[in-house]
Amino acid sequence: VREVPTTSPRLRTDAAANRAKILEVARETFAAEGLGVPMIEIARRAGLGVATLYRRFPAKEDLVAEAFAGQMGECAGLLDTALADPDPWRAFCRVIAEVCAMQARDRGFSAAFVTAFPHTVEFGALRERAERGFAELVRRAQAAGALRRDFDPADLALILLANGGIRAGTPEATEDASRRLVAYLLQAFRADRAAPLPRPAAIPLDAALQ
């Protein structure tokens, strides 16, 4: 038998189809069940051998990074939009509301975002950029007198943990419940409503959503 050259159009088409199928299955699975699902199970659900999966994605972190690349971009865009908003309180509220809505819709994304995979440089860089951007939003909203002065950027981990705890019977009910929680919290964050609080919880963002 003649060996098929790796550049044959047929093989390229199959590879592209497999890759697309793997990413689709990975996104759905991680979103519904989190990142704990093993590679062999992703391969099974995609109807492919595990060797094919590992040929396309040599490590799980490669698969995770690729599966959430779109949402990563969305998240980065969301922060850029917020940082360009002339109203710092509106910008702060939008970032919290939109990140919590993403989290309520998709369990995989927030887990991917905070999981410390050792080699995914993009994830670490994105997270650092997000933390810096969020801290800047907090600073501006406090300087404008809208956000209470005892709000701590570390409260973002607290918000994400609390929001991550919301699981109602259906995805729609979960999103509704998350919206109500976020509305309550945003009202509590207003400077004109501030009363003393216990000290901020020392939860690193990494630890918040494993």
Added chain:
Amino acid sequence: VREVPTTSPRLRTDAAANRAKILEVARETFAAEGLGVPMIEIARRAGLGVATLYRRFPAKEDLVAEAFAGQMGECAGLLDTALADPDPWRAFCRVIAEVCAMQARDRGFSAAFVTAFPHTVEFGALRERAERGFAELVRRAQAAGALRRDFDPADLALILLANGGIRAGTPEATEDASRRLVAYLLQAFRADRAAPLPRPAAIPLDAALQ
């Protein structure tokens, strides 16, 4: 061999010791890991055969009910105290703060409280009594003008879900973080700080903490 009569003092002492050991292990295990831990694992950790465990507690719900009987009483007492408090806003805040602190300390208890075991009559009755008592506290705090009018008794499930999501690195960090979340939420619940909210989430309390 002569069969030991079931009323022998020796057997009664062994039985009592086994029972105490089982309850101690069950409380610790359920608190740290929730109610999902199987009976066989409880027996293993107690250093007893599974037959001995089932002789003392024929069904898991019997074990759960007995293990949390003390906290059940504590919880009922907490509501009675709150209902006797002449300041309805203080009473409302204390109930939320104390129930959330119990939940942060002990994952098993809140799960036990909301789990619908088919035959644990005491649990169902206690839960109904708690729901009625809490609804009465809400009514009084709203009538006093302290609690916002759009606070819904169903928001208790939302609070417990959010608080249940808080898991920091250590038990102390988890309790700190829970206290800060509860302080934010209680400030958001004040009538004089109310701004419009999305509609209440339809989460039955049962569904909130499985």
